[in-house]
Amino acid sequence: MQDDSDKTAGLSLQRVGLTYPGHGGVHALDEISFDVPEGDFVAVVGPSGCGKSSLMKLVSGLLPPTTGEVRNRGALVAGPADTVGMGFQNPSLLPWRSAIDNVLLPLEVVKRYRSELRTKAGKAKHRARAMHLLETVGLQDAAELTPAQLSGGMRQRVSLCRALIHEPSVLILDEPFGALDAFTREDLWGVLYRLWREAQFTCVLVTHDLREASLLASKVVVLSNRPANIMSIETPPMGHPRNADMLYQPEMVAFVRGLRDQIGRAMARGPAAEASA
């Protein structure tokens, strides 16, 4: 372990750009710079196809940026690092594993845990941790069920637990609740918020739901059409801790409307409108 890492630095993107390689490669991201302080919660919103998912691939180290750099706790992100947890719209659980065994999957992959799982005591310890996580999201009775026996919302909860079991310093969520009905979604906002308040990981949430972004995040990054640039970074008018009722307060309603107008303007004038023609 080298120690050029700074525990207080959090996540930092510096003039990050991405052009997909290949014939007529898509210029997805132009020049994105923003910082997320350690333990903070940032939401990324923007028109469809502007490059949000691509940006998350850069942050997680799955893709290298074409220009610029991403740093996590001061250290350059040069490839996948097990300090990141990921969740997607599709919970993509392994159908042959029970909920708890799905949650435990990352530990079988991450080096520092793999050796611990070889002993019986280590296994029991981590199983207990997984069980505790499942309890936190209200799935204590569903641990032994398989994904086919779970509802969409329950699957997404399992997926959240799986993204957190290896105690990542950064949680990246790409439209995690996009496929859920409105009630389940609001329910899961609470679940995610509580998890974040308890574990204090740095969270980056990509979402199409501006209310979701405003309710959960400390900062909302608004991206323009492709190639994405930052249009603005907005701060919701409420401090933490938050609750769902705040969504109905006039300041918050106005804030959400402001976000909506910005994205509407971006979509009206962006180059993607030409490209898709």
Next chain:
Amino acid sequence: MNSSIWNARWMQALSPILFALVFLGLWQLAGWLTPTYQLPTVVETWNAMLQKPWVLLKHGLYTLWPTLIGFGVAIVVGVVMGLSMGMSKFVYQGAYPILVFFNALPKVAIAPILVLSFPSSFELAVWMAFLICFFPIVVNVATSAATVDREMEDVLRALGAGKWTIAWKVSLPQATPHIFGALKIAVTLAFIGTIIAEQQNANEGLGWFITVASANSQTALGFAALVVLGVESVILYAIFAVMEARTARWAFRSH
């Protein structure tokens, strides 16, 4: 409600036995009506089996071993190759046409050529069994391994998982029911390979035994050997059918 006796539960359980009895009855009848050297009756076949039980068992085992060995090697090589093919688009694209070609090639045609390379009947039988099972296994594993959910892959890759880890944790378990399904079919094919090999060049094994019995017009003895072969084949088929159903249980646990 259709409550006719033919749909009763006990009747359904009994029906395979009934049909087998009818089948044996028809066979017996046909045997009576034709000369023994053309079609022996059930009783004659049974007597032939009782006459030389140990000889039949010996040749049955001679046939079983190379089949199992060729089959086992085909599983190991086929699974490893199928997984590596599934992992790389380049290899998948490149190797698939060759596999299809060899899979489509009638293996009977290969036997007389392989005889030159493997004069020992045992080796020849192993190779034939291997060749016949190998291709369906590779194709099934590769196809199944190539269809890994993209986001599942991202989740694991983001944790530093390499291709082999993903293959081991996701592709292989996902492919397992398909593999057993392919094996179930392949194991019966494996016997074809062994029997062809033994009929080419051997002085033991059921393939050889049937050829000799037929040459001597001992048709009842040939039938007895066929029964032994059928039993071996069905037992192996059943083993893999059970494995397939067990490993595929997750695919149906949806209530």
